[in-house]
Amino acid sequence: MSTMSLEPMPGRTDEMIVNMGPQHPATHGVLRVVLGLEGERITRAVPHIGYLHRNHEKIEEARTYPMVIAYTDRMDYVSGTQNELPFVLAVEDMLGIEVPDRAKKIRTMFFELYRLASHLVWMGTAMLDLGAISPFLYTFWDREIILGIVEKTAGARMLPNYYTFGGVRRDVHPDFFKDVAAFLDHMERRMVDYEHLVLESPVVHARTKGVGVLSRERAIARGVSGPVLRASGVAYDVRKAFPYDAYPDVEFEIPTSPDGDTYARFWVRFQEMYQSIRILRQLVEITPKTGPHKGKAPARIKPPAGERYRAVENSRGELGVLVVSDGSDKPYRVKHRGAAFSNLQIVPDLFVGAKFSDAIAILASLDPVFGEIDR
Amino acid sequence: MSQIPIPEDQHFRPRLIGYDPARSRPWLERTVYSAYVFVFWAIVVGTYAGVPALFEALGWDVGWGFVLMRAVQVVLLFLLSAVIALLLILVLRKYLGKVQERYGPMHYGPAGGIQTIFDALKLLAKEDFVPAAADVLTFRLAPAITFVASFAMFAVIPFATGWVLADTNVALIYLIAVSTLSAYGVLLGGVSSGNKWALIGALRAGAQMVSYEIPMALVFLTVAVWTGSLSLGGIVDAQMGLWNVIPLALPFVLYVIASLAELKHIPFDFPEAESELIAGYNVEYSGMSFAFFFLAEFVELFLLPALIVILFFGGWHGLLFGLEPGSLAAGALESLYFTLKTAVWVWIFLWIRATLPRYRDDQLMEFAWKAMIPLALFGLVLAAYLRLIWR
Numbered sequence: 001m002s003t004m005s006l007e008p009m010p011g012r013t014d015e016m017i018v019n020m021g022p023q024h025p026a027t028h029g030v031l032r033v034v035l036g037l038e039g040e041r042i043t044r045a046v047p048h049i050g051y052l053h054r055n056h057e058k059i060e061e062a063r064t065y066p067m068v069i070a071y072t073d074r075m076d077y078v079s080g081t082q083n084e085l086p087f088v089l090a091v092e093d094m095l096g097i098e099v100p101d102r103a104k105k106i107r108t109m110f111f112e113l114y115r116l117a118s119h120l121v122w123m124g125t126a127m128l129d130l131g132a133i134s135p136f137l138y139t140f141w142d143r144e145i146i147l148g149i150v151e152k153t154a155g156a157r158m159l160p161n162y163y164t165f166g167g168v169r170r171d172v173h174p175d176f177f178k179d180v181a182a183f184l185d186h187m188e189r190r191m192v193d194y195e196h197l198v199l200e201s202p203v204v205h206a207r208t209k210g211v212g213v214l215s216r217e218r219a220i221a222r223g224v225s226g227p228v229l230r231a232s233g234v235a236y237d238v239r240k241a242f243p244y245d246a247y248p249d250v251e252f253e254i255p256t257s258p259d260g261d262t263y264a265r266f267w268v269r270f271q272e273m274y275q276s277i278r279i280l281r282q283l284v285e286i287t288p289k290t291g292p293h294k295g296k297a298p299a300r301i302k303p304p305a306g307e308r309y310r311a312v313e314n315s316r317g318e319l320g321v322l323v324v325s326d327g328s329d330k331p332y333r334v335k336h337r338g339a340a341f342s343n344l345q346i347v348p349d350l351f352v353g354a355k356f357s358d359a360i361a362i363l364a365s366l367d368p369v370f371g372e373i374d375r
Numbered sequence: 376m377s378q379i380p381i382p383e384d385q386h387f388r389p390r391l392i393g394y395d396p397a398r399s400r401p402w403l404e405r406t407v408y409s410a411y412v413f414v415f416w417a418i419v420v421g422t423y424a425g426v427p428a429l430f431e432a433l434g435w436d437v438g439w440g441f442v443l444m445r446a447v448q449v450v451l452l453f454l455l456s457a458v459i460a461l462l463l464i465l466v467l468r469k470y471l472g473k474v475q476e477r478y479g480p481m482h483y484g485p486a487g488g489i490q491t492i493f494d495a496l497k498l499l500a501k502e503d504f505v506p507a508a509a510d511v512l513t514f515r516l517a518p519a520i521t522f523v524a525s526f527a528m529f530a531v532i533p534f535a536t537g538w539v540l541a542d543t544n545v546a547l548i549y550l551i552a553v554s555t556l557s558a559y560g561v562l563l564g565g566v567s568s569g570n571k572w573a574l575i576g577a578l579r580a581g582a583q584m585v586s587y588e589i590p591m592a593l594v595f596l597t598v599a600v601w602t603g604s605l606s607l608g609g610i611v612d613a614q615m616g617l618w619n620v621i622p623l624a625l626p627f628v629l630y631v632i633a634s635l636a637e638l639k640h641i642p643f644d645f646p647e648a649e650s651e652l653i654a655g656y657n658v659e660y661s662g663m664s665f666a667f668f669f670l671a672e673f674v675e676l677f678l679l680p681a682l683i684v685i686l687f688f689g690g691w692h693g694l695l696f697g698l699e700p701g702s703l704a705a706g707a708l709e710s711l712y713f714t715l716k717t718a719v720w721v722w723i724f725l726w727i728r729a730t731l732p733r734y735r736d737d738q739l740m741e742f743a744w745k746a747m748i749p750l751a752l753f754g755l756v757l758a759a760y761l762r763l764i765w766r
Contacts, residue, residue: 026650040589131733137475
């Protein structure tokens, strides 16, 4: 195979082979898709990944357990602490560390704040891909508030390195609950505007309804998860199926749509944002304002030999990690199961037969983040 | 891992978050940008009243002197089109900033008022690069075709009573011919770039052109049938009692949609579609070649709203406060009305651009062929029938 990996078909001159990416503005980073185009219609699509490969899993084998947490942050860089949780949960399981109730609730609050931040980034960039420039700026202001709240407590904005074995690294800032409540009020007002701009826009309907339909069977067969899977009518959510942290204590629903098209994926993400606001409202009420933020964890983290898989539902789907320990203070093997990576597997299925403009909308609805896909 | 207690004031360093409209000094902005409308207006008055008056005083208004006068006027119109482009780029940037909760240009000149001078200087100073795969002659010619075609539309645009370079009786047909030519520049530029994205952009431009030009021509025909004139001055005069927008509401809506398509403006910006085709037909252009595409786009962003005003909103009509039509003062006032009406329509186009996403290219074609052409034909028949029974 040549570097193009897509040879012109012999005897056919009506097919044009174009290279979409890795510097294409709508590929959300560094995806490269080699497309066979027949006019505007896509006949073949071969995605290439790896342009952002940073050797995460191998580096993590050479670091002690607390050091690995900081590396996991760098995977899905738009959803911060969500990446830390599966690794932290797995190691806590192996060591049998007890997590105080308040620490669990604080973790869940950060988890849902980052879900909102991630979905806001998705909304802005998806609309940018569809040609609307303004929502991008609006959503980034709202995300800025979330990052400000996180920064007040954790000290960093995008890669906070905040969770630790047994809880969180330091107690929340005294303003935290007040800030979150004020942000939720603001967010509820903004969601009305976003509904008008995105979900109710006739142009968005024209571009997304019936485009890139992913059937329920195909979605399950390809191993997709998260909003993409739920938009195909499968009500699978790790938060309900295998509850972790404070999710058993709060009420929320899993929005699903039977359509499986690009609009359904847009719609499901919107409903998830409402559910996140609902979860955060409850947690602001029920979280004790004072108390322990961290349980007792050994000074040197040395899990007994064995292995443990834990998964969480991050903004893109099931983010899992398999930690293999040989009893030393460094993991023998860390294998990440990335949701965006699995979701990207359906790109050739959905692209072929679609129009070129549809391909952009489909890719936007999958919400890939290449930090996590390439790792 | 014991926790280090951190004093609260060091815990969080507050930064400036959020958009404060007061920081952009709104009154200064309003003053500066209103002043620009008057600069534009002053050039119009100079071109259409000052230059003829000067030549008449010198006694050069016949024979070769008349040709010289027209030449001076054309040069002034070229200056005007450059002013329009610089101004509209600035207004676009500033207005998008307002819509998007940010400041836009602020630092060069009062309220960012001379930012585009620097934009233009940057484009002038850039290397004019020709890719190796390009067809050099066509590649060089394409921006010129596009700009000249847009600029040539100025010849028949009346700014006030008699303020027009060529008050020809085939102005509408001329406009159809010339505006189609500007799409050729886009088509040739994209095809000759030797770039696949540019090629797709050019093909989209061609497909788009054959879709919107037909309803647009039908709307022109409807206006001609209703007003009984193909000359733009005649069309404006015929709207003395009633602006065309009321009897011709349906063709008016179709014309606005077709104008958006002709402008390659969101929601119909398929030939450039920066998130799909990167920059489409002009992806390989740089420096002044690119600037001429840009200039043409912004001149059209003025001319198409101007045509909306001429065809449907009574052109320069407005309160004259007893001034005699045809006099210099009346002409100045009329051209001011025309400028302000056009400015409102430019603002509406920018508003659309700031708000909407993009349709898919085949959706425009489907809409144009299946909805706009039948509706335009219906509007034409309706206008003819109304004219028979009404006038």
